[in-house]
Amino acid sequence: MMSKSQGIKAIDSISVHRITSGQVVIDLQTAVKELLENSIDAGATSIEVRFKNYGLTSIEVVDNGSGIAEEDYESIALKHHTSKLETFTDLTTIRTFGFRGEALSSLCALTEELTVCTATSTTAPMGTNLVMHSSGKVKEKNTAARTRGTTIILTKLFAPLPVRRKEFERNAKREFGKALTLLNAYALVPCAAPPGIRLTVSNQPEKGPKSIQIRTLGSPSCRDSVTSLWGPKALENIVDIDLEFEVEKEKSTLKRWQSLDTEPVTVRVNGLISKFVMGCGRTGTDRQFFFINGRPCNMSKVQKVFNEVYRSFNTNQAPFILADFIIPTESYDVNVSPDKRTILLHSEGNLVSALKVNTCSFLRMMR
Numbered sequence: 001m002m003s004k005s006q007g008i009k010a011i012d013s014i015s016v017h018r019i020t021s022g023q024v025v026i027d028l029q030t031a032v033k034e035l036l037e038n039s040i041d042a043g044a045t046s047i048e049v050r051f052k053n054y055g056l057t058s059i060e061v062v063d064n065g066s067g068i069a070e071e072d073y074e075s076i077a078l079k080h081h082t083s084k085l086e087t088f089t090d091l092t093t094i095r096t097f098g099f100r101g102e103a104l105s106s107l108c109a110l111t112e113e114l115t116v117c118t119a120t121s122t123t124a125p126m127g128t129n130l131v132m133h134s135s136g137k138v139k140e141k142n143t144a145a146r147t148r149g150t151t152i153i154l155t156k157l158f159a160p161l162p163v164r165r166k167e168f169e170r171n172a173k174r175e176f177g178k179a180l181t182l183l184n185a186y187a188l189v190p191c192a193a194p195p196g197i198r199l200t201v202s203n204q205p206e207k208g209p210k211s212i213q214i215r216t217l218g219s220p221s222c223r224d225s226v227t228s229l230w231g232p233k234a235l236e237n238i239v240d241i242d243l244e245f246e247v248e249k250e251k252s253t254l255k256r257w258q259s260l261d262t263e264p265v266t267v268r269v270n271g272l273i274s275k276f277v278m279g280c281g282r283t284g285t286d287r288q289f290f291f292i293n294g295r296p297c298n299m300s301k302v303q304k305v306f307n308e309v310y311r312s313f314n315t316n317q318a319p320f321i322l323a324d325f326i327i328p329t330e331s332y333d334v335n336v337s338p339d340k341r342t343i344l345l346h347s348e349g350n351l352v353s354a355l356k357v358n359t360c361s362f363l364r365m366m367r
């Protein structure tokens with residue numbers, strides 16, 4: 001029997017924009033991450049992140065990057081408009097943080113107001129202030145004084161999603177803490193990709209003085225960035241990680257590789273780790289940072305290997321770890337989740353096994 005029509009209709013475009021944007025920018029930390037990544041992609045060497053009232057009132061990111069050219073103003077916040085990727089195959093060689101062209105478009109839909117103030121080397125000391133419409137179109141355009149670079153200000157994050165806004169208001173300090181942890185990972189990125197970036201992160205609470213939360217000096221040295229974040233004591237009992245090993249391509253994943261070449265892949269791991277001797281580690285896993293070619297990401301299986309191997313030497317502690325995996329861009333896929341924190345490694349099983357063996361002998365050598 002034919003059932004009665006359910007009345008399937010298209011969702012109006014404003015609602016679709018809000019629904020999909022809510023998946024790209026899930027919380028405070030993803031909002032800030034997207035802005036910071038844009039600044040790094042623009043070649044900035046100095047970036048300032050200013051939170052007002054833990055991000056509840058506004059978030060401002062100021063950089064000295066390339067700036068945005070006038071002909072791009074209309075498309076900066078249009079969905080899937082990007083200056084970083086043209087075709088799908090470019091994804092296998094992507095080096096920039098962004099490529100989906102979704103962040104600014106999503107942020108426009110999820111904030112009370114988003115403004116962009118930008119100048120390029122040809123327009124500076126004059127720039128342009130753009131007030132964006134929630135659809136991503138330019139609402140207002142005025143000239144403004146601006147040295148080369150871009151400032152993005154967004155006010156009242158999640159105001160158009162009342163339930164999420166309430167949640168954010170209730171947990172503002174916790175959300176702010178999570179954003180700072182993620183910003184720490186980005187403060188360490190220059191270690192993987194010199195020259196360093198000067199990063200300053202501050203918060204202006206509703207009452208009381210402004211506080212500086214993070215200040216790095218822009219040194220390409222990993223150790224300098226660690227000192228800037230946590231003081232010189234944080235470097236005590238820390239050794240350099242310098243590993244290189246081969247990973248066999250897994251047969252089952254061969255079709256994921258762009259080439260049919262079955263040669264093993266060379267993986268290098270650079271970074272820092274606590275000595276495994278008792279007293280040198282940490283009580284928790286709060287200072288463990290993983291990168292793939294300088295891109296901060298979640299690597300739960302890799303993290304587990306490091307912790308397991310470390311515990312076989314030091315039963316009660318977890319190490320401080322900063323590990324950057326230098327691997328060919330075609331050996332992983334960053335386009336797994338809109339926030340790009342999850343990365344699909346094409347031969348993860350083999351990589352994890354090889355890492356286990358190598359970490360074990362490396363830590364033994366450090367005895």
Ligand code: ADP
Pocket residue numbers: 034038039042063065066067068076077081082083084097098099100101102103104105149150
């Ligand atoms: P994506 O980073 O994936 O390209 P976004 O929505 O984050 O998408 O940004 C859209 C475009 O706006 C970028 O491709 C870039 O050209 C430009 N843009 C955004 N932020 C900046 C910035 N801080 N400096 C220079 N250009 C920027």
Ligand code: MG
Pocket residue numbers: 034037038097098099101103104
């Ligand atoms: Mg981006």
